[in-house]
Amino acid sequence: MTDATTESTPVEPFSPGLRRAIGVVMIGASLSFLDTTIVNVAVHSLAHDLHAGLDSVQWVVTAYLLALAAVIPVTGWATRRVGAARLYVAALAVFTVGSVLCACSPNLGTLIAARAVQGIGGGAIMPVGTIIWTAHATKQQMGKVIAFLAIPIILAPALGPVLGGLLITGIGWQAIFWLNVPFGILGILLVFQLLPMEKGGDAGRFDVPGLILASLGIVGLTYGLAELGTAGGPDTASVMGLVVGLLALAGFVLHALRTRRPLLDIRLYRTGAFTAASVATFALGAANYGGMILMPLYLQTVRGEGVVIAGLLVAPTAIGALLSAPFTDKWGAGITSLTGAAILAVATIPFLFLTATTSYWLLCAVMVVRGIGFGLSIIPSMTAAYQAIRPEQIPDATPQLNVLQRVGGAIGTTVLTVVLTGRLRHQATTAQQAGGFATTFWWVLGITIIATIPTIALARTERRDRPRT
Numbered sequence: 001m002t003d004a005t006t007e008s009t010p011v012e013p014f015s016p017g018l019r020r021a022i023g024v025v026m027i028g029a030s031l032s033f034l035d036t037t038i039v040n041v042a043v044h045s046l047a048h049d050l051h052a053g054l055d056s057v058q059w060v061v062t063a064y065l066l067a068l069a070a071v072i073p074v075t076g077w078a079t080r081r082v083g084a085a086r087l088y089v090a091a092l093a094v095f096t097v098g099s100v101l102c103a104c105s106p107n108l109g110t111l112i113a114a115r116a117v118q119g120i121g122g123g124a125i126m127p128v129g130t131i132i133w134t135a136h137a138t139k140q141q142m143g144k145v146i147a148f149l150a151i152p153i154i155l156a157p158a159l160g161p162v163l164g165g166l167l168i169t170g171i172g173w174q175a176i177f178w179l180n181v182p183f184g185i186l187g188i189l190l191v192f193q194l195l196p197m198e199k200g201g202d203a204g205r206f207d208v209p210g211l212i213l214a215s216l217g218i219v220g221l222t223y224g225l226a227e228l229g230t231a232g233g234p235d236t237a238s239v240m241g242l243v244v245g246l247l248a249l250a251g252f253v254l255h256a257l258r259t260r261r262p263l264l265d266i267r268l269y270r271t272g273a274f275t276a277a278s279v280a281t282f283a284l285g286a287a288n289y290g291g292m293i294l295m296p297l298y299l300q301t302v303r304g305e306g307v308v309i310a311g312l313l314v315a316p317t318a319i320g321a322l323l324s325a326p327f328t329d330k331w332g333a334g335i336t337s338l339t340g341a342a343i344l345a346v347a348t349i350p351f352l353f354l355t356a357t358t359s360y361w362l363l364c365a366v367m368v369v370r371g372i373g374f375g376l377s378i379i380p381s382m383t384a385a386y387q388a389i390r391p392e393q394i395p396d397a398t399p400q401l402n403v404l405q406r407v408g409g410a411i412g413t414t415v416l417t418v419v420l421t422g423r424l425r426h427q428a429t430t431a432q433q434a435g436g437f438a439t440t441f442w443w444v445l446g447i448t449i450i451a452t453i454p455t456i457a458l459a460r461t462e463r464r465d466r467p468r469t
Helices: 016-049 054-082 084-103 108-134 139-170 180-194 208-231 236-258 266-270 272-292 294-301 307-327 333-353 360-387 391-424 430-465
Strands: none
Touching (some): 016 054, 016 084, 016 108, 016 139, 016 180, 054 084, 054 208, 054 391, 084 108, 084 180, 108 391, 139 307, 208 391, 266 391, 272 391, 294 307, 294 391, 294 430, 333 430, 360 391, 360 430, 391 430
């Protein structure tokens, strides 16, 4: 059951072991999330330098996502088998080697293969890192820890385009991959220095059918969504990917229910609080990350700003999210998440009236408020999910929550990209293009309102489970 006493019980100070775990995991989390956004701004440069079309270069992004999606389901079992710290070192090492291979790639095919290697390491970093710090934290401390670790999640969409633009303009696209190398090495050294290298134990028989079905399902959905966004609408490849993904996931659910030790324990969803928190994490991922993609595109397409200036102008979102951090665990996770979703919806309304001359000051102010809603919504929902389960269930829950958040973000991003592409297809003037963005923000508002529904369920579950005094 949800630990509802969090809002009234003082949070004890972090232990030295927890502080060390947070410091180590922060490095890996920053690399994983920053790399996802920083590469997006390099697509045009890669197409020019590698003499390839944008449809081919898009695979640099897609290959990373597919590898990342395929490896996440294995992390729970692998952690039990080899030990969390050892697996975390391996993930950082693979990610760092993949970054070197990317920077040294002489052609597009090699770069795509190197990005897949990088994705294998990147996919394991966050799930394993979460398992590391949860081993040192009490349920009452989880809200504050997640608020710390959410900083790279919050800053990545704002800093990625700015940093990527500066590196590409000043040095070249290879620099965005070389940037990972010193931080990856530092992270590995800190793990050896600060964390006990505990050996693994009996993880049980490896669930090969479960791996095949789960990976095929997640990769199929990820590929289908990526292809849907690239094509600007449904085509044969995207539909086939989505159908295969959904069928494989349905098969995995049936398999997991009949297997004594499945790869991922979906019986966790028998707990009402965990189910509500998981659905809220998925829905808020779609609302938050989907909405974030539009403003940089508006600033570059309608206002003619470069990637660096556009990145700086969306930074207020990160500022707002940071301002919300002290309040993410002051009240119950359910009511806080519901409040954040409501703020997010209200802060979307001004974007419905975008024009080609909307004041930058107004946009920045609204983005600060939207950032507050982002921080107050998604961080408490993740906290509630971990507070609803027993410590020994965390290795099973963590991969699932990571998948839900990333797939939710991918769905939101894809839906809005398709809608925006359709609205801009026949818009010639900047005024018409601004109207296309304003129309697309109606979809953002709709997705956000839908995302409030699971937060209401989470708040109701939290209130029901609260001990009566």
